[in-house]
Amino acid sequence: MNKQGSPPTASRTDEGLLTWGCYRARKIASFTRGVYDFPNATVSISVGPSAGWVEQLAGITNVTVGVASGPFITGRIGVNHVVTGLFSEGAKRISFGEAAHFVTGFIEDFVPSHCSGSIIYGKTETSSLLGNVQQITMVEPVGAATFSQIAVAREYSLSEQLSRLHQLPEGWDGEGAPRFSEATCATADTIIKGLWHITLLHSVSPTVLLGPLPDGSLRFECTYEDKELFLTICGTVVEVQSWQPRDAVESSVYSETGPAGAREYLEWLVR
Amino acid sequence: MAGEITPPAILAPTDLLYRGIHPLYCQGGQLTSGVFVLKKKHTLQEGPSVGVARLVPLTSFHALMGEGWGVGALEASVPQSLTLTVQSLPDPRWGEHAHAHAVITGYQKLTDKGRNDVARMLRIALQRNILRSPAEQTTPK
Numbered sequence: 001m002n003k004q005g006s007p008p009t010a011s012r013t014d015e016g017l018l019t020w021g022c023y024r025a026r027k028i029a030s031f032t033r034g035v036y037d038f039p040n041a042t043v044s045i046s047v048g049p050s051a052g053w054v055e056q057l058a059g060i061t062n063v064t065v066g067v068a069s070g071p072f073i074t075g076r077i078g079v080n081h082v083v084t085g086l087f088s089e090g091a092k093r094i095s096f097g098e099a100a101h102f103v104t105g106f107i108e109d110f111v112p113s114h115c116s117g118s119i120i121y122g123k124t125e126t127s128s129l130l131g132n133v134q135q136i137t138m139v140e141p142v143g144a145a146t147f148s149q150i151a152v153a154r155e156y157s158l159s160e161q162l163s164r165l166h167q168l169p170e171g172w173d174g175e176g177a178p179r180f181s182e183a184t185c186a187t188a189d190t191i192i193k194g195l196w197h198i199t200l201l202h203s204v205s206p207t208v209l210l211g212p213l214p215d216g217s218l219r220f221e222c223t224y225e226d227k228e229l230f231l232t233i234c235g236t237v238v239e240v241q242s243w244q245p246r247d248a249v250e251s252s253v254y255s256e257t258g259p260a261g262a263r264e265y266l267e268w269l270v271r
Numbered sequence: 272m273a274g275e276i277t278p279p280a281i282l283a284p285t286d287l288l289y290r291g292i293h294p295l296y297c298q299g300g301q302l303t304s305g306v307f308v309l310k311k312k313h314t315l316q317e318g319p320s321v322g323v324a325r326l327v328p329l330t331s332f333h334a335l336m337g338e339g340w341g342v343g344a345l346e347a348s349v350p351q352s353l354t355l356t357v358q359s360l361p362d363p364r365w366g367e368h369a370h371a372h373a374v375i376t377g378y379q380k381l382t383d384k385g386r387n388d389v390a391r392m393l394r395i396a397l398q399r400n401i402l403r404s405p406a407e408q409t410t411p412k
Contacts, residue, residue, distance in 0.1 A: 212305055250385075
């Protein structure tokens with residue numbers, strides 16, 4: 001959809017733009033999406049022509065993420081904002097502690113050796129400002145208050161998701177999937193509270209998705225740095241499976257536990 | 272016409288496979304595990320359905336999915352590299368594209384841990400090539 005070619009990896013384009021990472025497929029989006037400036041305000045960002053490459057980037061930036069005015073993107077996201085709904089194709093998210101400066105609207109993956117973030121396709125003149133993203137983020141640490149905000153927002157978001165899943169009728173997948181039981185939802189709620197405590201305790205913000213499975217179980221899919229953890233809830237039983245590094249095919253842990261035991265694995269995730 | 276092309280029982284590694292994505296298995300563009308669920312007790316017919324791209328146009332495949340569903344694609348080599356099999360299984364419900372229907376199978380022999388491992392890898396592969404995004408839908412209608 002709206003592909004405009006796939007130029008080879010390059011360090012500089014004809015437009016004089018400095019790139020970081022592989023520039024694999026140039027696509028331009030036509031998309032308007034709210035960027036939620038914690039806790040309540042909404043900032044709209046408009047992106048010019050085309051759609052289909054937009055993916056949610058969720059996370060926190062602790063340096064200014066500027067979206068420069070231009071033909072494709074307008075808008076600005078400020079410092080220490082919870083960011084959702086940024087614009088990416090291959091890139092998936094800006095993890096906490098990373099930052100991005102959107103300048104042209106062309107967004108791509110980083111090569112892993114550059115940094116662990118996503119994105120970035122910047123104008124030459126901004127490269128000195130952007131520099132090494134990790135370096136920038138290190139000089140502007142986020143305070144405990146922000147972490148508290150993150151924890152509250154995370155708990156609220158997951159609780160809302162759990163509530164929505166709890167309301168799903170039987171056959172929600174179109175193939176007879178059962179409803180999610182009270183016990184399963186109660187256990188999931190306990191896990192959410194555990195996540196809240198861990199976020200506060202360790203001042204970290206793992207990425208967590210809560211997804212349904214067609215057998216009536218719920219799964220927390222948690223990632224942090226090079227670790228990935230699945231907590232699959234069925235009644236009061238929590239199936240634990242983890243991978244480290246994240247690109248490993250085989251999991252390193254597979255076991256069953258309860259809500260209390262699951263917390264130990266969440267602790268492992270963020271250590 | 273349907274029936275003129277008889278695909279091989281086992282697909283070639285280079286075959287591109289379409290996979291439908293239920294809206295509830297996608298959150299903000301991120302696929303969740305539900306997109307590939309592999310159970311030990313699955314019969315062949317209960318395995319994850321896929322469409323063979325060379326036998327069904329993307330638009331037609333998408334139309335076969337439910338409202339709001341998305342479509343992702345992965346090469347047959349992905350499940351095959353995970354010791355799984357992609358087996359042609361014509362489905363009359365797909366009408367003129369019945370022969371484009373195939374299922375991923377062979378995971379029944381794996382351990383619970385192993386099945387989850389390969390399901391995760393299938394999901395990761397699909398995530399890399401989402402052709403039609405599912406509708407954002409996290410609430411029941």
